[in-house]
Amino acid sequence: MLQAPDVALLPLLPILLVLAGALLSTLLGFWVSRRTLTVINIVTVILSGAGMIFLWNQGLSSFAGGLQADNAAILLGLTILVGTLMTLLVSLDTAWRARVSFPEFDAMLMYAVTGCLLIVFSGDLIVMLIGLEIMSLSGYVLATLQDSRRAEESGLKYFLLGAAGSAILIYGIAFVYGATGSLNYAAIAAKVGSVSNLTPENTGILVGGSLLLLAGFAFKIALVPFHQWTPDVYSGAPTTVSLFLSTVVKVAAFAGMLRVFGGALADAPGWAGVLQILTAATLIIGNTAALLQLNFKRMMAYSAVAHTGFLAMCLLGTQALGGAALGYYLLVYTLMTAAALAVVAALQRTETGFEINDMRGLYYRHPGYAIALSVCLASLAGLPPFAGFFGKYLAFQAAFQNGYVWLSVLAAVTSVAALVYYLRPAMLMFMPDRTPAKEYTRGERFPTTLTIGLGVAGVTVLGILPNVWYGWVANPAIWQLLAGR
């Protein structure tokens, strides 16, 4: 007996709008200039955000629970759209200098965002997998798109390690399916929640499956020891692409992890113990390696690895605290990283970014951008009154209250080390310098300035008045329904 599938398109609206932007870029690319397409895409992204706000509190779902537009999805989806908007604005100025200013760039970017939103809205392991693959495959193309040896090297590294990560993830999905007999988050959570439903044999398969899933996700979010591709990809790809990969793609991968580990497998044994060890390793190695970098862009890549550690601590918290901390921290992380990399994208002379020593005296040549960059660096380092401080505080609190005391202590110690590598470039910028400028002098253009202004304003406002965003994400009811029970 065949049943008509439950297809409601309304919950899909934000995804469909972004997809429309992607399809328009693919088709119209033959006739109109890339700048026009970017403007069209900015409009679709804003419309998609309006669509999400319209879906707020409606709790719709579609495809028999395979897709759910609950409040958690909307909050994380809005974060993704903020990152996308910042990438598109920066790319208006910098894509032509990076020699990636053709319609395919926009099309791939928007396809990747479609995949990201699909992960965020997923209610089913297979939907999550499809979104993850759309996102990753577009990401491989974006990293390779620039016709240079560095970009191709970074693209191949990203592709080979990303594909291996996806394969491990799919094997994990197969095992979770084998243990629970379902791919739907809610059904898995119901099965896992009462261990009596599982035979001892199935419990073993479930533990194996969740560890494989963890390893697969660890590749995507760059947890040590699966982070090796990160510095090479982020420093080899054009800076605009690194900005996209280190904000939007990472937010989406974390959203997938939150759905799977915070929702479907929340009560499964085993994975939390492994995740705390990986998190500790990420905090130590990410922060230590960032200390040793001489190139600013590469340092930001390691800073992204270090922040993966702080963000992963939220996953170790309880659903209510951890979900709220992750929801707050992801938006703050997106704002500060995107604004910092936007400064690099605007002022770099080549796509390698600039050396930290060349930043000496930046304040006297580009006062506005230098101040903005130091605000972002202070926020990344976790200094009050900027929002990075409150984000870190929430992450530590989430892990601490769930019993991971030693991890919180370790994170506090490593964030002191982080102060050194974030504040060194910030101090250098304000030192007088008589040597000729090593950066691109005409990089200050309006869309980039708008992006940086958005990032700095966001970081400052959210730091002084955290409740502007935290008030929305702090409602525990949002995060208790991650699996859609």
Add this chain to the structure above:
Amino acid sequence: MVPTSYYIALSGILFALGMIGVLTRRTAIMVFLSVELMLNAANIALVAFARSWGDLTGQTAVFIVMTLAAAEVAIGLAIIVAIFRKRETTNVDDLAAMKG
């Protein structure tokens, strides 16, 4: 009827072979081939579990995984060809301009 555990053992062996290939092979094409082996191991496991649960979801998931693998081939080979055109090699050890 062959017990499910036999199929899982087979898929485990395939997955391990693929993993060893990814870790030891030095040519991009061979690394990529090993990844495909890992995906097929996952497919065998999905089908075997679907049979033991008497549920078709797992079987349909295999179709999606196969489609994903095909899309991955399209992108992956394009990247590898682009690199081969410029360097006449796909040895991953030669792609080491960025370190540290």
